[in-house]
Every structure is written in structure tokens, then in C-alpha cells.
Amino acid sequence: MTKQRALLIGWRLEAVTALRRLGADVSCVLTPGDDERRAGILDDGHTFPVPDATNTEWTLAALKRRDVSAADFDVVCAHSEDPLVNAAVVGGARSRMTVDGALVLRDKDLQKSLVRAAGVPVADSRVIVHAAELADFPYARGVLKPLDGSGTVGVRDWHDDRERARVVAELEAEPAGGPWLAEEWVDGCELHLDGVVRGGEVRFLSVGRYLQNVLGIRGGGLVASVIVRADRHPDLFDRARELTAHALKALEHHDGVFHLEAFDQGDRLVFGECAGRIGGSVVDRTVEHQYGVDLHDEWARTVLGLESALTPSTARDTFGMLSLYTPAGRLRSCPTESEVAAKEGVRHVSLRARPGDLRPEPGAASNRPAALVVVAGEDERQTTDRMHTLARWFSAAAVLSRTDGGDA
Structure with a gap:
């Protein structure tokens, strides 16, 4: 059987791994910075360096320099959000997503107009x-x-x-x-809804509740969420599934993965926004621990036109994800991955900060955590308590030098 040739626009190790696991021959359009990360994973013949992987002109030029075109691939795809439209334009019929479909999933005004017209509550x-x-x-x-x-x-x-x-x-x-x-402004507790849609049917759904709405980090809040289990919150889960189904139908996102934000107002859910990708932070790891579902595999299966392999099974514990931050300043030291992993309930750690990094004020950069962690507990309360304890310990254990030369 001949391998499918896949052109991935925008570097993502998880995407390359998932596509290869399903037998694809993967090439990648990537930036010079990402070119360093692919060492030992993709050879020169399978990479097309560009200044910006979202730029269609540069992408086409990079292919042409090698006397290659999109027609030489069976599928053209993007795993992350920014190059989604570029992949649809370059891929054409070889992309699983149309240009209009990609635009709707990227442009917040276009998507809110569509879901509003479909009668879905939205700001x-x-x-x-x-x-x-x-x-x-x-x-x-x-x-x-x-x-x-x-x-x-x-x-x-x-x-x-x-x-x-x-x-x-x-x-x-x-x-x-x-x-x-x-x-x-929309009042209500912020949720993130992550899952898989096939043939217009929501085949898998995970519901996470943020401990504090994400903008709350500016006031010192945690960027963290806990899984809302269907067996413990059936009414909320049913409302989330209904909102998701109606929103995805309005957006004509019939096949793939999704990450949708919504607000819980008690008697109804209000649509926030939707992306046709796997959620950021460690959504993927949290979902895998809670349900045994590999979202990257499901993404790759959709891209390659293969059947879903979903067999979700809910774990006994309740899982959540947490972003860890340090105070602002030049980082001298912080807890290691092994030290964080040894803390109660921690199931996964991805340390992002390194000694010498200039760390920003936590409230000014929610997208620059020092570490990302998956935490487990017997129920939502225990998981939440463990995350608060872990966040306080990590911040206090970090040693930084202030930019004025003193210690923080």
C-alpha cells in the first residue's frame, strides 16, 4: 500500500508524529526557528523553510524552488490555528477544509455572525x-x-x-x-469544550470549567480548568453538547477536531468562539488522562480520510490543567520537572521556563507560563485545591533577579 504524502503547514511535532503513526509520508512548511526543532525528525528533503508559515506567497515560492507543488501531495493540512487559511488556499481540493471554512474558524466576526443567525446565544x-x-x-x-x-x-x-x-x-x-x-461583556463561568466531529455529528465531547475566567489572571487569578464530568453534571453536559452541535453546524465544521469557548449563565450557555484545532495549554494531555482519547490521532485520521478510532472511557479521578507562573524578573532558578511531578496529584509536567529567561508579570502574559501541568484528584474540589497549592509553591520557590539588580 502506497503511503499518503502529507504536507503540513506550520511545524508541530505532535502532528508529524500522529500522521506518521498512521503511515503518512510527512513534509513540512516551517520557519527558520522551527527548522532547528525538526533536526533528527524530518530531513532537508521533507522541509520547506519560509519566513512565515501563514503567508501563501512564501509557501508557494518555497515549494516552487524545489520544483514541487501542492499537486504532488495527497493532503495539505495545518495542525495549529494561524496557518489554517494558508493550508486551505495552498491545498485546494487536497485540503480537508475549504477556504471559507478556514476563514470562519479564524475570523471572530464571521463566526459570531453565523452562529447568531442560527439562533445560538452569543454576545x-x-x-x-x-x-x-x-x-x-x-x-x-x-x-x-x-x-x-x-x-x-x-x-x-x-x-x-x-x-x-x-x-x-x-x-x-x-x-x-x-x-x-x-x-x-458576557457574565458567566467560562467553559472550554473540546472534541471530535465527524459527518456533522459530535462524536466526542470534553467539557472543562475554568477556575476563573481567563481574563481574571490580570487580577492574580489562576489560569486553570477542571473537567466537568457527564456522570456528575449531566444537565450541564447536555447543554454543552447541544450548543456545540448547533454552533458547529452553523460554522459548517463537519469533520475534525474543535476547541470551543462558552459561558455558563446557569439557565443557558452563551457561545464565545470556536477554533478548528486542538485546544492549547495541555488540553490534549488532560483529555487523554480523563477519557483515554488521543485528539492528535483523531485529527490525523480526519486529515487522512480514515475512520475514527474513538473508544472513550472515563477515568475514576477528575483531571484538570494548570499554568504555572513565576514573579517578573530574570529567572535564576525554579523547580525542575521532576520536583513538580513529585507533588501530590501531578500526572504530567511540561516545563517551559529556563534559567536566564526574562519572565514577564504573570498578569500581562497568560500565554507565557513557566510550566504546564495536569493534576488529578478524587473530585473537582480536591483537584482544585491541589492546583492552588501547587501554584503557590511553584511561584514561591522560583528565584529571580529584578531588572534593577536586586533579588525577587
């Missing part, structure tokens, strides 16, 4: 081209975000007119302009 929103237009946005509390952003990068919020004026002034002082998406 009122408006595209803001010039910062001054925000003054006329008819909500006393709101959020402003990049149209194609992810996480909290570039996101600003306001809770009164004074704070709104501050946001306008900040935007006007920046060299990069709009457009942005302005949204009314």
Missing part, C-alpha cells in the same frame, strides 16, 4: 476600524480583541466609561491599527 458585537469608534459602542462593559486572535493576546476589556476611554487612548498610541472586534 452582541461590532467591527471597529478606528479606535475612536469604540466610544459609540452601546455597552458600558465590553471586550475588544483582534479579529483573528487566540487566547488573551491583544485582548482589552472595560467596565465603565473611564476604562473605555483608557482603551481608546492605548489603541490610538499604538502603531498597528484596527480593525478589531468589540463585544458586549
Whole structure:
């Protein structure tokens, strides 16, 4: 049997591994920085270096320099969010996702318009081209975000007119302009819904509840979530499945993986946004520990046109994921992976920070954790308590030098 030739746009080790495990011959469009990471994994003949893997022109030029085209591959795909549209454009019929489908999963305004038209509860929103237009946005509390952003990068919020004026002034002082998406503030506990859809049917769903809404890190909150189990919260789980099914149908995301954010208002769920990728942080590891489901394998199976291999089984413990941070300053030392792994309930550790790193204020960069951890407990309360204890210990154990030369 001939191997399928897959062109992956944007480096992801998990994607290369998953595709190869299913018998694919993988090549990758990657940046010079990622080119160093692929050493020993992909040879020169299977890599196409570009300045930016989201840029279609550079991607096509890199292929042409080797006298290669998308037609030489059976499938063209992206595992991460940023190159999704590029993969659809370059791949054409060889991509499992259309250009329109990729755009909808990237552009927050397009997707909110579609789910709103389908009757799915969602915040009122408006595209803001010039910062001054925000003054006329008819909500006393709101959020402003990049149209194609992810996480909290570039996101600003306001809770009164004074704070709104501050946001306008900040935007006007920046060299990069709009457009942005302005949204009314949505109350409720933030959830992340992760899973697999095939043939328009939600085949697997994991529901996670953030301990504090992600923007709360700016006030010192934890970036952490705990799995909401269907056997303990059947009503919430049923509402989450219904919202997910309706939203994915509206977005015409019929096959693949998804990461969807929503807000629980008690009597209903409100759609936040949706991505056609596996969730960030250690969503993949948390889901695998809780349900035995390999989301990377399911992504690769969809890309290669293979049947799903889902056989979920709920573990006895309740799992959660936690981002660990240090105070700001030049990092001199912090707990090692083995030291973190030895703490009660810890099941997985990915240490990101290294001695010598300049660590930012935790509240200013939720996307730059020092470590990512999966934690287990007998129930949600024990898992949550263990995460709080772990976060306090890790932050206190880190040794940093302040930029003024003192110690922190």
C-alpha cells in the first residue's frame, strides 16, 4: 500500500508524529526557528523553510524552488490555528477544509455572525476600524480583541466609561491599527469544550470549567480548568453538547477536531468562539488522562480520510490543567520537572521556563507560563485545591533577579 504524502503547514511535532503513526509520508512548511526543532525528525528533503508559515506567497515560492507543488501531495493540512487559511488556499481540493471554512474558524466576526443567525446565544458585537469608534459602542462593559486572535493576546476589556476611554487612548498610541472586534461583556463561568466531529455529528465531547475566567489572571487569578464530568453534571453536559452541535453546524465544521469557548449563565450557555484545532495549554494531555482519547490521532485520521478510532472511557479521578507562573524578573532558578511531578496529584509536567529567561508579570502574559501541568484528584474540589497549592509553591520557590539588580 502506497503511503499518503502529507504536507503540513506550520511545524508541530505532535502532528508529524500522529500522521506518521498512521503511515503518512510527512513534509513540512516551517520557519527558520522551527527548522532547528525538526533536526533528527524530518530531513532537508521533507522541509520547506519560509519566513512565515501563514503567508501563501512564501509557501508557494518555497515549494516552487524545489520544483514541487501542492499537486504532488495527497493532503495539505495545518495542525495549529494561524496557518489554517494558508493550508486551505495552498491545498485546494487536497485540503480537508475549504477556504471559507478556514476563514470562519479564524475570523471572530464571521463566526459570531453565523452562529447568531442560527439562533445560538452569543454576545452582541461590532467591527471597529478606528479606535475612536469604540466610544459609540452601546455597552458600558465590553471586550475588544483582534479579529483573528487566540487566547488573551491583544485582548482589552472595560467596565465603565473611564476604562473605555483608557482603551481608546492605548489603541490610538499604538502603531498597528484596527480593525478589531468589540463585544458586549458576557457574565458567566467560562467553559472550554473540546472534541471530535465527524459527518456533522459530535462524536466526542470534553467539557472543562475554568477556575476563573481567563481574563481574571490580570487580577492574580489562576489560569486553570477542571473537567466537568457527564456522570456528575449531566444537565450541564447536555447543554454543552447541544450548543456545540448547533454552533458547529452553523460554522459548517463537519469533520475534525474543535476547541470551543462558552459561558455558563446557569439557565443557558452563551457561545464565545470556536477554533478548528486542538485546544492549547495541555488540553490534549488532560483529555487523554480523563477519557483515554488521543485528539492528535483523531485529527490525523480526519486529515487522512480514515475512520475514527474513538473508544472513550472515563477515568475514576477528575483531571484538570494548570499554568504555572513565576514573579517578573530574570529567572535564576525554579523547580525542575521532576520536583513538580513529585507533588501530590501531578500526572504530567511540561516545563517551559529556563534559567536566564526574562519572565514577564504573570498578569500581562497568560500565554507565557513557566510550566504546564495536569493534576488529578478524587473530585473537582480536591483537584482544585491541589492546583492552588501547587501554584503557590511553584511561584514561591522560583528565584529571580529584578531588572534593577536586586533579588525577587
